[in-house]
Amino acid sequence: MSGVLGSVPTELVGKVVTPDDKRYSRVRSTYTVIGSPAVVVLPESAPDVAAALRFAQERNLQVAVRSGGHGLAGSGTNDGGLVIDLRAMNRVGVVDRRSRLVRVEAGARWAQVAQALAPHGLAISSGDHGNVGVGGIATGGGVGWMVRKYGLTVDHVRAVEVVLADGTIMRADAENEPDLLWVMRGAGAGSGVATAFEIDAMELREVGYAQLVTSVDPAGGTLRRWADIMAGAPRELSTELRLASQGDGSTMAVITAVVTSDTSSVIRKVLEPLFKVGDVLGQQAHVVPYPELVSPMHLHENTGQMPARTTNGLLTEMSAGAARALVRASAGRDPLMVQMRSLGGATHDPEPSATAFAHRHQNVLVIGAAFPPNVRNTLRTGWAPVAPYMDGAYINFESAPTKDTFARFYPGPTGDRVLELQRRYDPDGILHPRPTA
Structure with a gap:
């Protein structure tokens, strides 16, 4: 050394x-x-x-x-x-099968979690890729493939093992350090280092999985139909919609849908409205074991191989203006990668004050990403027309947190409580995110 x-x-x-x-x-x-x-x-x-x-x-x-x-x-x-x-701290175990309580260390990745829980017929909805780490999602929010059925990961965290900035090791649960548990469920990154979680899993072995590709009209009608379909969809259906620029000013949508059922007739009924979202150019549907969605094939070293900057916002309503702005952002000369994830369903069940993740009425998470060479300018200019339509934001998809973004992550009284607790548990600001002005 x-x-x-x-x-x-x-x-x-x-x-x-x-x-x-x-x-x-x-x-x-x-x-x-x-x-x-x-x-x-x-x-x-x-x-x-x-x-x-x-x-x-x-x-x-x-x-x-x-x-x-x-x-x-x-x-x-x-x-x-x-x-x-924390990669070496990756153990996953079932604490109580009857109550579906599992213990997951923070350095595990979701492919490892899915593989470990599958023999028990259990799953946790979080992350859309097997290489995503547990700790960041389980302290920030957690939007997974079954989010509308299961809710956010933080909604099912029952206890957290936390190392505070001064080295104190604590267990935070409803009886012991409830304030620490509250802040770790949504604003954990500035409060302590989570090393393990006790989480309620769901009974699950197989899911319906479908992908379809559809054209997108410039006025954003496709996006509005998708949002309307999801607003009326059963909780069993969660979707991701990704806008893909065709390089000629036009855009396609790739929609991934997951149905928390292994019954073909139920899956067909739930998926049927999606095939009316637009001019469908291709489609596929299968029943698959849940671990295939967060496959161990995703596990790889992270070496900066995908340089990018991201920002995001939450939509309560897919208005005509918002839909047009999103299509333009994805189809311009320097297009953003625009990804949308359906919320609603179980994500609306908790009271906004229940966790530090207070966004309980919005229906869509929108993520914008830009890639080299002009990463900063592309993200700034591409996102600017979209930003006015957003109603809050999610900390896990923000590359450049600022005082302004903090207010969008943690609005009003939630932000006041987050700051008070972060000062209590980390008075010297060792673990606080360091936002720019």
Whole structure:
């Protein structure tokens, strides 16, 4: 180790990676950002995480926490600081099969979770890719393939093992530290390092899975029909709609639909309205085991191979203006990748004050992403016409958090409570996100 960093604490020997270590290229980056941290720590337990936090504070190093996987926002690395990479903390187990309570460590990825729970006939709805890490989603929100049936991941977190910035290890549940549990369910990134979760899973083995491709009219009628269909759809149906530029000013929509049923007749009935969303150019439908949606084939090293910046917003209504703006953003000279995920259903059940994720009336999550070469300008100019239609935002898809975005993540009294609790649990701001002005 570099003399600047000094000696390694005994409990971290063999778990510290610096730029001269052959492991460094594998652990320095996220999926979207190539980082240059001074040190990466690979803890194997909550006490190791506590030691890593002390190590960072003693050397005045900025801290980033990485729960293992995809992380489109890229916040799991930094330049010149310390990264706590939880990948080794990836155990998944069933605590109580009768109540469907499972324990998942924060460094697991959703492919690993799905594989571990499948033999028990259980699943957790979160993430749309097997490489997505548990910790970031389970502290930020959690929009998965069965979100309208299951709700958000944070809605089913019953307890969290948390390492506070000062190294204190706590269990947060309804009886012990309920305030800490509240803030960890939606605003955990600035409050503590989650190392394990107890989560209520759902009974599930197989699902209906369909994809269809449809043309998109410039006025956005296709998007409005999709939104109307989802507003009246049964909770069993969750969808993602991705706008794909054709390079000639036109756009196609790729819709992925998941039905939480293994009965063909039910799946057909639930899917039927979707095939009227527009001029369908292609379609497929199957019954598949849930783990196929978050496949272990997705697991890979994250080396900054997909440089991108993202932003997002939540729509309550797909108005004509919003639909037109989204189509234009995806079809312009420098198009954004626009991805929309249906909400509603079970996501509306909790009271807004129940968790730090307070967005309980919006119906669509809209994500905009831009890619090189003109990443910042493309995202800024492409998103500007869309932004006025948005009603709140989701922290996990924001590459450049600011004071303004914080107010959209955590509106009104929710934001006041989040800040108060973050100051209580991390008074020196060691783990607070560092938004720009």
